[in-house]
Amino acid sequence: MAMAAKHLIPVHCEQLEHGMYVAELDRSWLHTPFEVRGFLITQDEQIDVLRRCCEYVYVDPNRCDSIAMLDLAALSEDAADISTSHSADARPADAGLPLNGCREFLEEATEQIAATVREARRANRLEIEPINRTLDAFVDHVLEWPDAVQWLLATEPAHGRLNRRSIGTAVFSILFGRQLGFDHDALRELALGALILDIGKTSVPITILSKPKRLNSVERSFVRRHVDTGVALVRLNARMERRVIDMVASHHERLDGSGYPHQMSGTEIPLYARIAGIADTYDAMTQDRDYAHARSGHAALRYLNSCRDIKFDAALVDEFVHAVGVYPVGTNVELEDGSIGTVCRHDPGEPKRPDVLLLRDSSGGTLKAMSIAASEPNQRIRRALAAPIAAH
DSSP: OOOOOTTOEEEEGGGOOTTOEEEEESSOGGGSSSOTTOEEOOSHHHHHHHHHHOSEEEEOGGGOOTTOOSOHHHHHTTHHHHHHHSOGGGSOTTOOOOHHHHHHHHHHHHHHHHHHHHHHHHHSOOOOHHHHHHHHHHHHHHHHOHHHHHHHHHHSOOSSHHHHHHHHHHHHHHHHHHHTTOOHHHHHHHHHHHHTTTGGGGGSOHHHHTOSSOOOHHHHHHHHTHHHHHHHHHHTSTTOOHHHHHHHHHTTOOTTSOSSSSOOOGGGSOHHHHHHHHHHHHHHHTSOBTTBOOOOHHHHHHHHHHTBTTTBOHHHHHHHHHHHOSSOTTOEEEETTSOEEEEEEOOTTOTTOOEEEEEEOTTSOEEEEEEEEOOOGGGOEEEEOSSOOSOO
């Protein structure tokens, strides 16, 4: 798991008491039935479940209730012993998705792009430096915790469609670039380009962007102007890399010449723009739109595959599938025994056999103690589910 904040105190589960605030676990929150934001212990049942699921937890002394009976200062003396006796090698291979930390990072990144969008709307200019200052951290988070980031993108509500789309496309572009072997500087450019792909939409009236039906030809023409507007905004920044400009200018171009604004085809479309086109299309299809419901990640990949060597480069589509898995994180699936769950971890070496968070057993009953199925031979995925599963 990610290194816990310095003020958190590791406590053996046998020493837990009412009034302690559990901020982190010694494994993934996804392995337990608890909310991933942490919780205050108020019931014996919570302690019982923690003792079954974990060996120790991290307690936040600043959020503990005054009725906590144990001396946390004394417990802190055991911290070194706990941390050294549970090295990364000793933990389960799938333990430790730092959902709290990744949530904070995504919220900060979303607010940063929101501020950039607001400034572009207000002053018709692109303030890129605030994004640049956080770009390295953005790339590093996605590379270190790809499953946690994708889980949060798939399961948590979006705050502002344009902002969420920017973040999602950037995340998938980074994962795509990593699969292609890009170095950190190249991933940084991919992330920046993805974050500002649609910055030109700040010039499109909200009434058109939020129209609950498909746009007519006049409205579509108006929206398509966002590409030229975005390029104009980006080019005002003298230090903008050419490949970033290419992404903004050509991410709607398609291999067969059916895209816009210049109907480019084949390798006329710059590589970074072809990458952005795939990542942007995938992210758009997995989000609810005013005129269409979200598709599952698996269904979105099937669409991309149906367009191989037509709209999208076949070799790049294959690499993108390897990057996110045949059943991407967040996809609802049914296993061969009839149980139902959500993909929570993608193994690049086993793209068709991800780890699954079980939510319902084969009889349809809700699982009280959620568990991970590592897609063993008798637990292979039968199919992806289009319909959402009850809140998890």
